[in-house]
Amino acid sequence: MRSQIETLLRQADQLPNGHAKADLTREAVNLADVARDLELQFRSRLEHVEATIFSGQVSESIVNYVWLLNHREEYGDSSDRSLLWSYKWILDSAIEVADFSKAQVEHFITDARTRYEAYLGPNMRPIESIEITYRIQCGEFDKARELMAKVESSSRGRLSDCLACERSRRAIDWFQLGEPEKAAAIHDDFLERRLSCSEEPTRTNSRAALYYTVAGRPEDAAVAHRAGAAKAQRTDSLILKCARFGIAYKLLADRPADAIPIFDRSL
Template sequence: MDATQLETIEDLQKVVNYLSSANDTLANKQLAFRAIKKAQFFKDLDLEFEARYQYMSQCTFLNFDEELIAQFPWFLNICDQHPDRFRYRSVLWSFKWVLDVIPEYHKVSLQQIDSLLQDFEARYRAFGAADKIIQHYYMKVYVKLGNEEKARQAHEKYKQATSNHVLLDCRACQSDNLLNIFLMTKEYQTLLDTAKPILNGQISCTEVPLLTYPKAMMAAMMLGNWELAEVYASKAQRHLNKSVTFPVEYSQLLLFYTIKEDFVSARAILEQQLPLLMARTSDYLHFHFYLAAGLFLQAMVRAENSTVKLNFNLKQLPFDIADKDGEYPTTALSQWFNEQAKHRAGLLDGRNGNGYYMGYLEEMREWTDQQLVK
């Protein structure tokens, strides 16, 4: 949509109406931001709400998590100040988006996360939601906190709950989210069984099966079914949006291509995703991608590749060590990624009060070494 004529209240209303059903693109994200500023200029709080909500939605599905987190408190405050004026149900729905990402930042304390969960539960119960949806999100948060015991407890409560609610995620998203706990608990066959309705095309939504294929690929790899892993890797590559950062999903693909010693495909993922990742601050995302990148480069060292050519436009350390042809010393780059993965694991474990991420790091390094010597 042409935003050059965003001059009047009528223009602003048209833009907001357009954004309410528009695709998630960088251009529409920028348009929504302009609409916020214009609504503030007109001092129209209702249109500001709508513009902000569309902006937050664009941020969410384009994976600009930091901007999502920054926007969300405004909505809770404005709805509390003006009961029944705004779309409170939509705000409650977006609360789930925040819970999805807030545990990824080590600077957000356990106390803050617990407080957010309590606020989430209180608001949802006041709105009529019951255990099914609440325990679902407790489970998701505890998985990212590396707390297997609490994640399992929430999962059991989720399974026992039978209530339904308008704020409950769709069936496809619920099934896909369950796969994360099975990766955590190493129940790989259970993961594939749970994912069957998604993988067979029986259920789907905007993000599913797009986000499901890499998890299914990981489970198949861990079970030693490389033929099946290849199927899901191909589907993941075909469906993931390469212009959007998907650090966890692409880190899983990076690991697959590393084990297969398909260094061309692995290098393409590193070139494409790393510049996008560098604009992010999530410790969780950096940890997963750095770990996979370090394992890939170690595999190249093992295969006696002393240098690797990467087409980066990155100036910060250590990406200023390439020669004029874009060749990097593989050992030095591998060491940097490994150190950074260990650093991020330490930050998360330090906040979480456990050793989950450091343990995962060591397990994946050992497993990758075992696969590469077969």
């Protein structure tokens, strides 16, 4: 059974994020549970958490992540970095979807802070970077700006997101705080430095169409929208993430009829 599980995990690793990948990691988890092999249960669940997060199956991902936390001491400290890295995905997703109450999200944030502090010390940059988005969504703009100042004055560390993801996040945060010029300037710098990762610059290009439109740069907005839309259609996990910004851009640009095909493609 071990070889079968290893094969499933290797096959999943070759696939892009999406439901097909999650199906393979789910099967690996089920077989590992049948085998009662703790090492394989842990490995397969770490892979399954990532696969389900990036295929939009957030509730399933969190169930498996809680299992990992509950078995962390039994498995050993060697898992800490992987667990804490995955916690950022969990937080992001819990904030983004409507399945979780404010109390539940606050619990996740508090728990993540405790675990990160035990591992990293007082530098909470990875968690506070995500918490900014949450505070904005709650309308706590002063708190969001306070956290923004802390994050921007702190140093990057072992569990910080890649620079591309960090700058993409800062741009959308500033935009939602009512400063589209700052957001556009961050995106300009992003492009000039040619930052990239698995989801960037596709995701940030989709968002940047909004920054540029509100900042009075319609030509740049059109270029950003085309760049984001073209790449997003090639990746299942990005279609929904980028489509909502594409729809918002068309509405801001007073072209509502053009928003309908974007909506249709995202279904």
